[in-house]
Amino acid sequence: MYETIALVGATGAVGRIVLEQLVERKFPYKRLKLLASERSVGKEVRVGDETIKIELLEPNAFKHVDLVIASTPDEVSAEFAAWAVEAGAVVVDESAFWRMDDKVPLVVPEVNPDAVDHHSGIIASPNCSTTQMVVALAPLHKAARVKRVVVSTYQATSGAGIAGNEELKDSVRDSLSGKVHPAKVFQHPIAFNLIPQIGSRKYEGYTSEEMKMVYETRKIFGDDDIQICPTCVRVPVMIGHSESILVETERPLTAAEATELFRAADGVTVVDDLDAMQYPMPRDCDGKDDVFVGRIRKDISGSGGIAFWCVSDNLRKGAATNAVQIAELLVRKAAAVSS
């Protein structure tokens, strides 16, 4: 049913990992097209045992394509998605452009898999910082209903793509030899620094990145009563977003209950032994697909809530892995219908 698939944005930080995952996870495609802008056309990319030439992303590129996975800037997605849908393909889109569209399901397979049933050609994958948070919150929400979340993020430079990591490396190298590397990708020099701004001002002094965490979480859980206070911060780490989360639930949970719920949850790995200095850290989560949770403890400020620390590879579960999992879900659902 999804025999011919196309990847839009194959040369980006996320696109490269999508290709790896299609091979590693043995995604059942017959033909794979790689589409990109003019700059990359003609480049050859190794995918498993095949070498595939990148073709131009243009209105006729989606003929006979059944499924598209796309990791592109918002404005690219705004344009090409209609071409793909027109040609009869289903688009799994990583960009922010379609996420809050009422006709577009916003899907994290561990959390709301059935949302894929009601698409009109486009299915959106959430923002990286939202995805790992909802994967972690899902078991607590199911068991005790999440009422309120206070979250502070520590976000890696690869959230801004390959250029983000290059800027961090160059910036650190220059800083160590006493120079200041000019900021291009980020708003300010990132070497040995923190930037408490991701995105632009959006609402009541919150940034677009912060408001994504609010709106997308509510849409994924289908619960507009969930209250969220986010602070999003860029940190000099290459891969792996971290989040300090305080969650208040309708039914108070003990730390032991929360730990059990995390342990039993799909896509969550608990690493939590403070005496043994074991907790999730970006360097340990790089290249892994799960969402890692630790420092699980009761809120000692009296809310009856749970505080925890959550890390995930922002290029994997935060982007590539989630998109490939959505595609796998579509394949499984199609197989179930036809059998």
Place this chain on the structure above:
Amino acid sequence: MYETIALVGATGAVGRIVLEQLVERKFPYKRLKLLASERSVGKEVRVGDETIKIELLEPNAFKHVDLVIASTPDEVSAEFAAWAVEAGAVVVDESAFWRMDDKVPLVVPEVNPDAVDHHSGIIASPNCSTTQMVVALAPLHKAARVKRVVVSTYQATSGAGIAGNEELKDSVRDSLSGKVHPAKVFQHPIAFNLIPQIGSRKYEGYTSEEMKMVYETRKIFGDDDIQICPTCVRVPVMIGHSESILVETERPLTAAEATELFRAADGVTVVDDLDAMQYPMPRDCDGKDDVFVGRIRKDISGSGGIAFWCVSDNLRKGAATNAVQIAELLVRKAAAVSS
């Protein structure tokens, strides 16, 4: 009245800055003794126009000393403080050892200056992450009474002294050339990584650093009803601790009111213009004495609270500057009494 002063720990990251500050701020001493462990004895240190030889920290070292400023490990402070008090000196101590002692005032001059009046020879300066937070919270507490604080920290490696910064630099250099630098000062490699543990396990899954923020804040404000949920994280930044703070007050404040209160507060500088990409960052606060506050906005998760971002040089206001300010306060109070 405080003619002869002694500095214990002059060669450390904080001690060096205390010396700078004594000169810069024209501290009115007549004679300055530098005391340290055997390893540093005989070393000469330049202080303003003088060159001073480091003497041995031993029981008789405090003869004729009126005032001691000390930046040493807890176990050193536990021992020498009695020698100094016995000799008639007043000790302003940076270590954690005396902070929670009932007979020892814990002082941030902008917040609780009158606490110095009731000492028994020792006055403690708080933990770096506590000091900047209470300076920022003080004006809100005075105006609207702080009930609850949720804080996530982003703490610099210099919090672990000169060796902490050296380890970060070496670790980053090695990482850029594909090697892993062994962690000695920190629990894990710090290059391009985050470590969600500062100190050891203390209470209900919280670390000693986190519980310092709880206990010390309550003691400084003289208010045991303040509820605090802290998460302390080490980040690959050399100088400047940052904090993402959500504060709930008895009387709800608007963001505009909170901003006015911050602007009017001693020791606080507001840097807050998201559209112009202006907010406090470690690289801008390095070498400055104030506590910098920005990203001031209402909590959109319904508490009626205020969210903000707070950065300060952890070696200055977080340590050296606060100790020197306590010493200056003692001098002013003594002058007021004698005049």
